[in-house]
Amino acid sequence: MNDQIDHPDTEAHPLDRRAVAAILYAVETNDRQKLIELMEPLHAADIADLLEQIGPYDRARLIRLYDREFDGEILSELHDNIREEVIGLLTPQVLAEAVRDMESDDVVDLVEDLEHPQQQAILHALEDSDRVAVQQSLSYPEYSAGRLMQREVVMAPEHWTVGQAIDHLRRADDLPEQFYHVVLVDPRLRPVANVTLGKLMSSRRDTRLADIAAESFQIFPATQDEGDVAYTFNQYHLISAPVVDDDGRLVGVITIDDAMSILDEEHEEDILRLAGVDEESSLSDTVAATSRRRLPWLGVNLGTAICASLVISQFEASIAALVSLAILMPIVASMGGNAGTQSLTVTVRALATRDLTGSNVWRVVRRELTVGLLNGLVFATVLGTVGMLWFHSPMLGAVIGVALLCNMIIAGFVGTVVPVVLEKVGVDPALASGTFVTTTTDIMGFFIFLGLATVVLL
Amino acid sequence: MNDQIDHPDTEAHPLDRRAVAAILYAVETNDRQKLIELMEPLHAADIADLLEQIGPYDRARLIRLYDREFDGEILSELHDNIREEVIGLLTPQVLAEAVRDMESDDVVDLVEDLEHPQQQAILHALEDSDRVAVQQSLSYPEYSAGRLMQREVVMAPEHWTVGQAIDHLRRADDLPEQFYHVVLVDPRLRPVANVTLGKLMSSRRDTRLADIAAESFQIFPATQDEGDVAYTFNQYHLISAPVVDDDGRLVGVITIDDAMSILDEEHEEDILRLAGVDEESSLSDTVAATSRRRLPWLGVNLGTAICASLVISQFEASIAALVSLAILMPIVASMGGNAGTQSLTVTVRALATRDLTGSNVWRVVRRELTVGLLNGLVFATVLGTVGMLWFHSPMLGAVIGVALLCNMIIAGFVGTVVPVVLEKVGVDPALASGTFVTTTTDIMGFFIFLGLATVVLL
Known part of the structure; x- marks a missing residue:
């Protein structure tokens, strides 16, 4: 981004530190008049952001104090995770009034993720014609155009x-x-x-x-x-x-x-x-929810890391004979992981924007392999020289150079092919690719380097 | 995504494999009539995609054969990297006609990244009033609202x-x-x-x-x-x-x-x-350009990986005495890297959507530390048990468990604080965070595990 451009400072944002502090002070002192006065100039989207940014205790007190001023649009703007909590805090009258003001597509967006009792409470609050419209929209599958559309057409x-x-x-x-x-x-x-x-x-x-x-x-x-x-x-x-x-x-x-x-x-x-984070994650999640959401992929990663260790353990004798192998081996794995992540991200992104299709997939795979080869040659030369000078062993330098080159070509290959295959079989390529790719580059990196060293150096 | 939803098959897309093959065949056989007939139903955005997906050789032949049919809108839709090449392939007459049809904001978008001679060629092709409008827009800084706006207002x-x-x-x-x-x-x-x-x-x-x-x-x-x-x-x-x-x-x-x-x-x-990829990257880059764009971050990563190896080399004697340390150490680093990337991505994303502000940053840091602690305890127990059973050493299990716990707390801390600090000093947090975070978790992971093992086990 360019230096000559005005970046609005935090002061200019309607929800700066001072505004939040003033609002929380009004809540603290139970000053309803002041709270309404402070919230009045804020857009519903900003009020939703505010509710997401403060803790659950302040949130509950603010909503109770704000009471009948609560606008339906705020509900539409809230992140799913927190919306249910906020709906539970509203009195039935406030909730009914809030949803009656909303457009039918916003009500659909609001109720589709709610538990049955809350959903019913909102549907009952609607006028008959609106309720029918909302129920019709809900009959379309989740994440479909039917759920997204507004029914009012000219x-x-x-x-x-x-x-x-x-x-x-x-x-x-x-x-x-x-x-x-x-x-x-x-x-x-x-x-x-x-x-x-x-x-x-x-x-x-x-x-x-x-x-x-x-x-x-x-x-x-x-x-x-x-x-x-x-x-x-x-x-x-x-x-x-x-x-x-x-x-x-x-x-x-x-x-x-x-x-x-x-x-x-x-x-x-x-x-x-x-990044292996549940896509429903939000900053307003509780600590427990956040931990739980992150556990699965960390668990998968622990499994794959142990697999990589099993590969290393096959070369226990080589490492015992030549400790420099243990010192150098993480470099081969790390470079492969980085190169693989680069290929992977470019590929996932190209699939999402539909720039990568059946007609150019092989050209892209070939390109990534060639890039892996070229960059592999560059860094193999650098790392080979470092290894040689560091441990005074030309052969060790050669071994780590060749291992790095191989791993970077493999990285280019798996970084491209794994997401393409996942997309083909109907799995979101962003979902599982990261672990697949880095597991492959870790395991192959250790295996090629330690295997080659065992054959050549020992 | 839901299974009940219609995903349009590749066949339904205007640019499926067969369509691309037919177009390339028309180019191959120099059949201008057929080419125009095949391209006619395509939207300019699809033609741009087509030009991006085929190789440079086919691209040049297609454009020469298509000649005067070439529409200005195709230029607007092309990725920057390839636009310059395509403009160079158009005859001056075709180019002049193409830009004369375009809206002023599209011309601005087109010329702003061009080299001076190409820019002048396009400006000269415009009518006087349009040229003045474009030049005025160009007087605003790059990436500003002034460049983005259209000048026609009602x-x-x-x-x-x-x-x-x-x-x-x-x-x-x-x-x-x-x-x-x-x-x-x-x-x-x-x-x-x-x-x-x-x-x-x-x-x-x-x-x-x-x-x-x-x-x-x-x-x-x-x-x-x-x-x-x-x-x-x-x-x-x-x-x-x-x-x-x-x-x-x-x-x-x-x-x-x-x-x-x-x-x-x-x-x-x-x-x-x-992912450490130059943001200008595109699938239509040449192999050489792609290699060059990826080199810098791979180079940085090589540097940091060597630093991590230097840390390991301090414990050469410990590893020589106990090879199991070399087998287990990558797990500690890998888990830290993954946990750090999770925190990092959530933080970068929250900064981009402005959900993370001065008023909640400390709550978020505290939450990430707590999440690191909780998930750290879970996986420390698992990995500690694995380490103990694998190497029949309760103390080794304890050491790796404690090291993992520490590294995951560190991961939560750096994954949150590094992007926030970068944003504060005006650097795009997405730009450098990845390397900072994984370098920290690698180095700290090796240091804590090997250091603790040296003190406790040897």
Whole structure:
């Protein structure tokens, strides 16, 4: 990032240290008036951040004091982990009022992860028509376009003119809060094109809507995966897109802000999974929850580390005869692990952005092998020289150089092939690749170096 | 992800294996008609992907054969690394025609990374008014809101009514391709509010624009960092937002699709940097470029690995006396590295999403230390038992257990504190944290385990 750019200081952020301290002081002193006054200028997203950042004890006291001021939008903005806790803290009246203000797609997002009793409490608080809409959305699979869409759609028959559409819109009294397109539909309610509002505004009244349709137009089946939806929005720069049922009939619309949130979540998932952290993790988790979430991959890692030790133990006699082997062996493993992680991350990322496909996979694998070979030669020379000078043994230098070269080529290979294979068999490549790759480079690194040394030096 | 969800198969993607093969065959046989026919249904973003996926030789032949069909939008969609190469392949006429069709913000994005001669060639191809607009945008710092914005803005005086605004829009003949808001400005051209087109459409003609202004409204200085802009769009669900100069006057507008691209780029940067890969990397890099980009961090890693070996070499005598130490020591280092990477990734991610701030940093550090302690106790017990049974030495089991516990607490500490400190001093925490953290856990792991063993066992 560039030095000439203004980075807003912490002071400028609505939730700086001082603001948080003032709010917590109001809670401490039970000063409801002051609390409301301090919270009033904050956006619901900032209040949600605040609730996530403070401890559970302060959170409970703040919510009780804030009471009826609590807005439904805050619930939408909260991280899943903490939302359930907050809902449990609200009185039934406050909760009912909060959800009644929300858009139907936000209510869906809110209730889908809740336990049954809490879900029922919220559904009962809704008006009948809203409840039906929410229940219909919930009938679509989790993480699908049907769950993501809003049901309020502005549509027009494909044969209408601009004038007809404008008159219709001006007469309508229940237009959605936010909409960017008029969806053109055929007589069977199947969407055929989008017209942007801006285009509508700037066209003559007698223009046919079909003639000013937007170029980029995509239709999503309600059952399509939300990750695919987010990818398509990003790839084709969509602003909103219609969602259809099994018969191709228009049932809702997805807007770019929802797609942006999904893209953000998918990234979070990738980055956490690559590090072996449960993707549901959040800073607001308790210590116990955090420990539990991290245990599984640490356990797997302990298992693979013990396997690597078993490999080393096969060469116990060699190490006893030549302690320098024990001193040098971690370098071979570490360099392989690093090179493998580089290949792995590039590959996982390319799979996520669909830059890596059936048509170029072999070219990419070949490239990674060649890169492993080239960088392997560079570092084999350096490390070989270091080893030779350090232990005054040209042969030891040669052995560690060759072992490093081999391990870096292996790293390039497994770093690319493992995620591609996982993707092929339907497992998220970010999920298990890290452990597979570093286990391979550890074990191979120890095996090749110690094996070669045993044959050549002893 | 859920099993019930439709994943579009590779066949459904516009750029599947067969499509790529057919296109390459048309290139191979020099069949221009066929090539144009095959490329016609593809979106510019897909054509850009295609050019990135094929090799440089095919790329050059395809572009020469495609010739005048080449569209400016393809250039906008290409990855930086390959864009320069493609521009070099276009004839001056094709290039001139391509850029003349582009929006001013896309031209800015195109020329900002080019070498001077190519930049001049493109600027000369533009019409005078467009050239001035592009040059003005280029006067803002790189990665700033000023570079990101489009200069075409739809504005209205704050005192206007809905009727006045609609009449004005209907009369205007140069409205931007895409716009979602009318920006309300005061007499000095300073933006005061946004009105969405949908709201405008559905309000009575005598309503004052100021009364139907959108709730979420943010103004960006032209010099603000684009990462902050993207964060703010995502946090407050903005669709478009005005950009102002130093005097607070409206100079342009940023739309959510640009913010979404930036968010995507920032994620890519984080994920690649965490793995020690140059963030400019792309699958379309040559082998030589890829090797060069990966060398620096591998070099740093070699240095730190040698440091760790130096630590081990201090305990040469202990290892010679007890080879089991060499067998077990990588486990302590590996577990520490994994636990440290988990803490690190969660922290880097929380800093990026601004969930980790001055007001909760100590709570987070304390939590990570406690998690390190808890998980350390679990795995110390397991590994201690394994070590004891494997080498029939209760004391060795105790030593490795204690060493593992210490290293996991250290991992939690450095995994959290290092990125926070880097952020504080203005370095991207994703950039250098990985090496710092694993170096610390490697060195401390070897030192504590071998040191303790030397004192207790020998």
